[in-house]
Amino acid sequence: MAEEAPHLLEKREKKERRTGLPELKNAEKGKVVLRFAPNPNGPMSFGHARGIVINGEYAREWEGELILRFDDTDTVVKPPLVHAYDDIPKEAEWLLGYAPHRIVIASDQIPHYYEHAERMLRSGFGYVCQCSGEAFKVFRVDKTECPCRPNSPELNIELWGKMLDGTFKPGDAVVRVKTDMTLKNPALRDWPALRMQDTANHPHPRPGIGSKYRVWPLLDFQSAVEDHLQGVTHIIRGKDLMDSTRKQTLLYEHFGWTYPETMYWGRVKVHEWGGFSTSQMRRDIEAGLFTGWDDPRLPTLSALQKRGITAEALRAFWVELGVTQKDISVPLSSLFSHNTKQIDDEAPRLAFIRNGEQVTLSGEHPTSIEVDVHPNHPEQGKRAFDLTPPHVWLESQDLGKGSLRLKGFADLHITDRTGEIQSIDRQDNRPIVHWLSEAQSVDGTLIMAEDGELIELHGKMEQHNYPEGTMVQLERIGYGRVLSPTVILFSHS
RNA sequence: GCUCGUGUGGUGUAGCUAGGUCCAUCAUAGUGGGUUUUCAUCCCGCCGACCCGGGUUCGAAUCCCGGCACGAGCACCA
Secondary structure, three states, rough: OOOOHHHHHHOOOOOOOOOOOOOOOOOOOOOOEEEEEEOOOOOHHHHHHHHHHHHHHHHHHOOOOOEEEOOOOOOOOOOOOOOOOHHHHHHHHHOOOOOOOOEEEHHHEEEEEHHHHHHHHHOOOOEOOOOOOOOHHHHHHOOOOOOOOOHHHHOOOOHHHHHOOOOOOOOEEEEOOOOOOOOEEEEEEEOOEEEEEEOOOEEOOOOOOOOOOOOEEEEHHHHHHHHHOOOOOOEEEEEEHHHHHHHHHHHHHHHHOOOOEEEOOOOOOOOOOOOOHHHHHHHHHHOOOOOOOOOOOOOHHHHHHOOOOOHHHHHHHHHOOOOOOOOOOOOOHHHHHHHHHHHHOOOEOEEEEEEEEEEEEEEEEOOEEEEEEOOOOOOOOOEEEEEEOEEEEEHHHHHOOOOEEEOOEEEEEEEEEEEEEOOOOOOOOOOOOOOHHHEEEEEEEEEEEEOEEEEEEEEEEEEEOOOOOEEEEEEOOOEEEHHHHHHOEEOOO
């Protein structure tokens, strides 16, 4: 028993609550290789961030490497975008806090895939199939072998040549991996590895690639071969790719390779956004429905960045969700609360008066007032309000309250547009409101993205010299990011 | 239809591999209060969950069987 089940004899250690990411199986410090493989066919979305963060954090934790791989092997259905090849690495570095260790572009690796395809054909575990997709579907359902399956390696090589030289046209032939047509899972039966694409009419957008190749690998073949070439040890991906793992494992067995450890995550939806598709976003942006990839209404990484969501908040958010296979739907407030923790301690306070009404002060009062830039950090300095012209701006909503206290200044009673100073010290529990001196006010705009709409609130804003990109807290409104001296993009409350 | 996977509070998540120490963790949301001259931050409290039914066992969130629900794959897309 001691040999067969030693754990039964041991006293089990007290369980400790796990924090952070689940443990990586079979991982060795310094020898872990992970990859994140997006298709550069559109903006990096919120969802892509999960792939970057989870893989990237594991790489960090295990002192391993992270490969950023562009799976750009479809020029017709999902044509790549040239500038994505530049944008994605930058966004990945921003999000991770380090640059991916390696960048691999599938369209640069075609010769390697050809070489493996040929090896497959010569070794007899792959064949060129001239059945139509429709026809093959019948074989797959009926668990019967297609007539091309018994082709000799010699014939396969000959047919492969016809694919390469263009004798065959797209749709005429594909290369299949020979698995077993009686496999329980229909998805695994003799799956397609490479097909032809009309790159004359649909050239690959990268210079040097263009119409160079007629035959292109499909995801399962390309990914499997590339993972092996790069020495990937762990694959973490969506559970929609579970059957891909099984297909690729079959291919690895043919080649005599060992498949990496694999983990999956489920689908994530954001309450406020619902489902979103890269292709749809790309169409909408191209149609001018949005200002660009970073339009604050979009669930793209660049939009979130522009909106002032920090990389740290995004990382904390995704790590907290972990790597479970459940399909989940999360509220944005969860991300925002992480962001608040990141920015509040630094964010200077600023007044923004929506629907401003000017009020003239009457009675004795100082000619200038100073308040803290940050209530918890006096060392950040003071904000000065000059009251020589005795005019202040208040939000019209607050005006109706009659008696109120101007934050850090005085108790006021308002009738019409006149504010009678009743006391400089606080005398009672009247509501405290934010305000702005006429002398320090400028016309400002607060841009808010709500329910898919872009709303511009025009109001009176406190003068400031904060550079673009500064995260500020608008008193009683919420956090925002400085876009220009007079424009602030609302982040969240 | 076939195949695969997942079901813990409103939302996420820990615990499940090796059953007890779990009247079930943490976070977020909600709610009540404290600090604060912001409806911010911070602090304290409360609220609220093991999909259902059997079985094994002294003991089941955890193991077994059967349901049910939800999701995904079955593309010459990724």
